[in-house]
Amino acid sequence: MAEIPEGCSRCALFFRTNFFCSVLRPNLLSELSERSSHRVLKAKEYVSWDMLEARPVFGIAEGILGVRRIQQDGRGTIAAFFVPGDIVDLRGAPERLQSDLTALTRTEVCHLSPAVFDKILSNCDEAREIAWKSLQSQSFRLIEQTAELPKKRAAEKLAWFICEFRRFHGIDGVNGAQGPLFRVPFKNVDLADYLGIQPETISRSFRCLESKGAIRLLRSNLVEILDQKLLLAIASRDPAGVAPLREARSFRILRVS
Amino acid sequence: MAEIPEGCSRCALFFRTNFFCSVLRPNLLSELSERSSHRVLKAKEYVSWDMLEARPVFGIAEGILGVRRIQQDGRGTIAAFFVPGDIVDLRGAPERLQSDLTALTRTEVCHLSPAVFDKILSNCDEAREIAWKSLQSQSFRLIEQTAELPKKRAAEKLAWFICEFRRFHGIDGVNGAQGPLFRVPFKNVDLADYLGIQPETISRSFRCLESKGAIRLLRSNLVEILDQKLLLAIASRDPAGVAPLREARSFRILRVS
């Protein structure tokens, strides 16, 4: 009977309950461990898509990994992100899904051997369920985001993000507590790419939420939530909190002949 | 040894190769069949979210099923759609994923018994792989869409949709042929909800693509593709095809004191 592999004993994928590796029997775990590689990424480091073809199956142990695409004109979009516990299988991602995986914060991933991974899916019901649920949950997040974001105004998007992220991911100390403080887990620039707006607009939207009395911006990236209900109302476009970004200007338009 | 169940013999999920039921052994198939229900939806019929809680696992045999959310202010968004062959598992979709499933065209779905479905995942590697790949592919479509749409202009979105849909889904006769004709597979209103723009804008964008010489609008919903390369260039924002929706207006603004 195999021992618990050295590398795994400190990896969240193993020691946190309901994470993928925590339910594996020792012999499967050590087989997986031998052919996998744990890796730490600093914020802003990225895994290029080409690299991924060699190691397309991985789990997230810590941090946040974003799927970022750079377009011709240089602007980027963060289409999705993966969080601790996610099991990601990018095998067969069609070639045109050309994006890289950017670490939005310090991130630990463990690349898994696809062969052993498949073997586990086939043999271990419990692990398969965890992987399945993770894949499901990735889809749900994407659907939620796609359903909510496109028709919202900038300030509404921001409010939505704050509410949504607090609900789902009690990631670091501050956010875990569910207190009135919220730390935006990554740079505003990245947040802008995720919400599909410009960094300048993020800034103005924070101002807007402040002026409504929903939040207070303590430092860059640290928000105090003053009125959760109002924030929700703004996020979901309740009449309570309609939030135009600036006051309407009144002017007259003269057509130039 | 069980016979092939009557209902299944005409269902695409069974008779099309690489669809879920096609790889099941007869005894598993008939066990699944007994506890499942095939259902035909006319266009615009929908399955409410509440209904889904009872039967959250299903496969698409024909047609297109959209995930639609109606917001407070009455506007809708189609966050995703499912196409023939997709195996969908909405168990545990958190309550706030409140959307219904709308048939965008005539659609045939088969609700599967969750219990038997799980048994199949556990016992039949081949079927599990198909279901897994389907779930993956649903994620990829969502990522692709989220990566591409938000920062595009309306005409670019439309061009993207045409190219993308042709690539992926050779669904009906016209589109299957990959000829120069493309039939928009659903109503423009739904297309607008999917692309996150207004129906009026869809109309203007078709005009815009026509004026660039990329397409010709034969009838409502039937497009002739005149210049595939140009269309792609517009979709991906190549300098070749920058596509403003209307000519810039020139006027002067006078502030009212």
Place this chain on the structure above:
DNA sequence: CGTTTGTTTGACGTTACTCAAATCTCGTGG
């Protein structure tokens, strides 16, 4: 064949993007 539902068009309003400049932060090396 009428009623409803979807599409087109025009005129106008609103929102957020763009560009540029000032300020701020943070990581790094001295």
Place this chain on the structure above:
DNA sequence: CCACGAGATTTGAGTAACGTCAAACAAACG
């Protein structure tokens, strides 16, 4: 530990791009 510089944030002014509304038209449906 401090100073420096690259990168991030903020602000303002101007404008592009789409939304909104309304009305005419067309198509689909029974």
